[in-house]
Amino acid sequence: MAITRINHCWIPMPDGARLGARLWIPDNEQPCPAVLEYIPYRKDDYSAKRDSNTIAHFAKHGYACVRVDMRGSGSSDGVLYDEYSDQEVDDGVAVIEWIAEQPWCNGKVGTMGISWGGITGLQLAQRSPEALKTIIVLGATDQRYYDDAGYYLGCLVGQTLGWAAIMFGYNTRPPDPELAGEDWKDLWLERLQQTPHYLERWFEHQHNDEYWRNNSADSDYDAIEIPVYAISGHADCWPNTVSRLLQNLQVPLRGLQGAWCHRYPHLGIPGPAVDFLSDAIRWFDQWLKDEETGIMDEAGYQVFLQDSVKPQTYYDNRPGRWIGLTGWPSDQIEIGQFHLSCGRLSAQPASGEAMEICSPQTTGLLSGEYMPWFSFGPAEELPGDQRTEDAGSLVFDTDTLAEPLEILGNAVAALQLCSDQPQALVAARLCDVWPDGSSTLITRGILNLSQRKGKSNPVSMTPGEPVEVEIELNHSAYVVPEGHRLRLALSTSYWPMAWPSPTNTRLTVYPGSSALKLPLIRKNAVNAALTEFGNSVIGEPEPTTSLRPVSQKREIRFDSQRNLDVLEITADNGKTRFEETGMEMGSKSLYRFSIGETDPLSAIAEYDWEWEYGRGDWQTKTHTYTKITSDAAYFYLHAVSVAWEGGNQVFHRQWQQKFKRDHF
Numbered sequence: 216m217a218i219t220r221i222n223h224c225w226i227p228m229p230d231g232a233r234l235g236a237r238l239w240i241p242d243n244e245q246p247c248p249a250v251l252e253y254i255p256y257r258k259d260d261y262s263a264k265r266d267s268n269t270i271a272h273f274a275k276h277g278y279a280c281v282r283v284d285m286r287g288s289g290s291s292d293g294v295l296y297d298e299y300s301d302q303e304v305d306d307g308v309a310v311i312e313w314i315a316e317q318p319w320c321n322g323k324v325g326t327m328g329i330s331w332g333g334i335t336g337l338q339l340a341q342r343s344p345e346a347l348k349t350i351i352v353l354g355a356t357d358q359r360y361y362d363d364a365g366y367y368l369g370c371l372v373g374q375t376l377g378w379a380a381i382m383f384g385y386n387t388r389p390p391d392p393e394l395a396g397e398d399w400k401d402l403w404l405e406r407l408q409q410t411p412h413y414l415e416r417w418f419e420h421q422h423n424d425e426y427w428r429n430n431s432a433d434s435d436y437d438a439i440e441i442p443v444y445a446i447s448g449h450a451d452c453w454p455n456t457v458s459r460l461l462q463n464l465q466v467p468l469r470g471l472q473g474a475w476c477h478r479y480p481h482l483g484i485p486g487p488a489v490d491f492l493s494d495a496i497r498w499f500d501q502w503l504k505d506e507e508t509g510i511m512d513e514a515g516y517q518v519f520l521q522d523s524v525k526p527q528t529y530y531d532n533r534p535g536r537w538i539g540l541t542g543w544p545s546d547q548i549e550i551g552q553f554h555l556s557c558g559r560l561s562a563q564p565a566s567g568e569a570m571e572i573c574s575p576q577t578t579g580l581l582s583g584e585y586m587p588w589f590s591f592g593p594a595e596e597l598p599g600d601q602r603t604e605d606a607g608s609l610v611f612d613t614d615t616l617a618e619p620l621e622i623l624g625n626a627v628a629a630l631q632l633c634s635d636q637p638q639a640l641v642a643a644r645l646c647d648v649w650p651d652g653s654s655t656l657i658t659r660g661i662l663n664l665s666q667r668k669g670k671s672n673p674v675s676m677t678p679g680e681p682v683e684v685e686i687e688l689n690h691s692a693y694v695v696p697e698g699h700r701l702r703l704a705l706s707t708s709y710w711p712m713a714w715p716s717p718t719n720t721r722l723t724v725y726p727g728s729s730a731l732k733l734p735l736i737r738k739n740a741v742n743a744a745l746t747e748f749g750n751s752v753i754g755e756p757e758p759t760t761s762l763r764p765v766s767q768k769r770e771i772r773f774d775s776q777r778n779l780d781v782l783e784i785t786a787d788n789g790k791t792r793f794e795e796t797g798m799e800m801g802s803k804s805l806y807r808f809s810i811g812e813t814d815p816l817s818a819i820a821e822y823d824w825e826w827e828y829g830r831g832d833w834q835t836k837t838h839t840y841t842k843i844t845s846d847a848a849y850f851y852l853h854a855v856s857v858a859w860e861g862g863n864q865v866f867h868r869q870w871q872q873k874f875k876r877d878h879f
Contacts, residue, residue, distance in 0.1 A: 239274035248503035255288035268754035315346035360427035384824030418874035448475035476587035514539025528595035578607035601654035624734030660688035673878035715815035763790035
């Protein structure tokens with residue numbers, strides 16, 4: 216099918232602002248449905264290669280494809296003041312209405328997006344614009360506070376503070392003068408001067424208040440009244456969303472969960488990648504073209520059940536098999552209960568003496584990335600061998616298994632414990648322990664114990680007073696084989712995945728009153744009809760030339776002068792020229808997490824980003840640096856933003872702020 220590509224056009228907003236869009240329009244005689252991806256990631260360079268082999272693919276199958284940069288990003292007008300704002304969602308509704316009115320559109324629109332784009336798809340569905348008929352949601356969250364950015368699992372997270380630091384760098388990049396026009400520099404300086412550091416607002420909202428609930432899908436599931444296809448991966452930072460949407464939405468619904476990380480399934484790492492684009496076409500044909508494709512006759516929830524693997528920080532592919540359920544929750548799942556005793560998990564209740572744990576603050580350095588992405592190629596982003604982490608934890612093991620355990624769902628550690636300090640956290644990990652002692656992470660969960668009664672109204676622990684808590688671990692699908700052991704590991708620190716409590720907290724766990732609730736696939740489980748995925752199909756990429764290769768390094772070292780253990784991740788993300796436009800783009804980053812083994816107040820998180828953009832004589836560069844520290848009472852934010860044009864500095868700003876610790 217012949218396609219007309221429009222690299223740039225303007226979509227007018229009701230207030231007079233303009234959003235930049237790229238279009239792929241089938242050369243049809245009749246108007247056709249449209250597929251929209253609406254994100255803040257620069258359609259003309261940063262995401263151009265991915266867009267050309269993802270959303271553009273649908274144009275070959277009779278869909279007008281529209282890729283829009285949000286207000287404040289790329290060459291669109293305005294400033295990106297925050298994530299998921301009312302303005303952002305209002306603009307998205309206006310974009311859908313504009314698409315529906317175009318002569319090439321038949322008035323039916325679907326959205327597709329991963330991460331920010333998936334979250335926005337849910338928010339747009341809640342607004343119910345008439346033309347929006349279905350959404351495909353990938354690698355997203357329906358719970359902004361619990362899962363998103365700064366408060367992953369309800370803990371202030373060292374690594375996800377880095378998302379604010381990443382956006383701090385992203386937001387400094389200049390618009391393209393060839394698109395934004397002669398006022399490009401005024402727009403650039405406006406963004407440099409007015410865009411806040413997102414951490415300012417996040418530190419001001421440390422609990423699940425109205426700020427986080429606004430435009431969070433879980434605040435009103437019933438507002439979503441159109442069909443939803445929800446997709447994620449076990450290695451993604453948001454593996455819980457698919458099952459929660461299946462459980463809470465009352466619309467035609469389908470779920471898919473593979474082994475991959477924060478990537479589209481046809482680009483999935485770890486594999487197996489699948490032919491997601493063909494699957495998405497079937498979904499859109501069903502709901503935008505009113506064609507009976509049979510997709511709703513297949514498993515409502517299709518999951519890749521992972522086989523046991525030795526711990527590695529990168530996998531090309533994971534072994535396993537696809538299974539199908541009619542939906543979620545499923546009667547194919549039963550809850551197995553394992554009781555805690557001294558170092559053991561057993562099927563029968565057992566008494567045991569109280570056990571204490573005060574983990575080294577370095578426990579967690581092998582946790583891997585919060586959001587494995589492999590955005591610039593293979594890297595050490597997955598959790599490594601957990602034996603070092605286990606050594607700093609209380610561990611409870613089953614006997615050597617006489618038959619496999621097939622886990623599917625959210626395990627729960629139901630614990631009776633007490634703390635010797637008002638503030639504490641507990642991290643729980645499930646591990647697959649091999650006969651040689653290797654320990655593969657299956658899943659994990661973290662609980663800020665001040666949020667044991669809810670994430671909106673924290674209550675400090677009363678030292679010495681036993682309480683009963685439940686730690687829900689992330690959704691997983693994993694087979695622990697015969698001859699292995701299942702391990703539950705509990706720790707009082709998990710750096711840098713969770714910011715440490717202000718004291719070296721000691722927890723006392725009462726095994727006789729504690730248990731692990733494990734979701735297991737029934738032995739007589741029956742598969743629903745599986746989708747027969749073909750091999751991954753990738754569209755034609757945007758023509759580019761590499762000007763500088765990618766290089767990455769991850770190391771843990773000891774800084775003897777400061778008595779700190781340091782995790783340092785350095786990356787030259789390379790430099791690329793986009794041949795059609797001549798735009799050249801490059802970046803470098805450094806993440807550094809430092810902590811003393813016995814000093815929680817020594818924690819330091821640092822994020823350094825450098826961006827280069829240019830074409831011919833027009834050359835720009837930006838540099839941002841973010842540093843977070845804390846004492847017993849406050850968090851401290853130090854940040855710097857600098858920009859150059861043609862080698863001349865055109866902007867410099869510093870942040871020095873403190874925020875009271877509120878039950879963290």
